[in-house]
Amino acid sequence: MHTTADDVPADLFLAAFSGGLWGQGLDGAYARRAARRGLYALMDLPWEVSHHEAVRRAAGHRWLRFTAERHTENRWFHGDLSDVGFAVLDPTRRRIALLAATDTD
Template sequence: MLNELLSAAYYGGANGQGQGGAYARLYAWDSLYALMGLPVDVPSLEAVRGTADHRWVRFLAFTDWFHHDTADVAFAVLDPTRTRVAVLAATEAGRGVPG
């Protein structure tokens, strides 16, 4: 899952508008922490270990802006207490959403 977030941030998608390097890693980690509801002071190793306690689902969104290519990422995450769901659905910017 972290690998998919990193890949999406690094490469950016079909139009190649990725962040590359350190920014891609930062955005991938920020996304992981946000999905898990973790404060920024949690060590990364602890965050990775905590992923096993969460339930992760990759999904497809059926919208005008979600094209199901390599730039599209969508996850739903259920926390260990089963009381909180976080969702991230992202696609490549600049495609023009039909209005």
């Protein structure tokens, strides 16, 4: 499903801040840092790049959200509220990066 770069840090922040279904969340500043790291990792950006520059570069990428269907033989990714999955195609259309997170045991 198509999404935007704005959804990535928003969903990662929510997952980190809330702690998922079973965990204890991070404080706001740590959750923001985790969300930023996820966005930067997907775009293969060094930490020194400013947030403003990262947002500018994100516009050139293609962003997708993915989930695993419940009817598949999937024991890891259950599609719970805290499960997130993002794929991004870089501007050259030669590199795909994936980020998936779950708190499912």
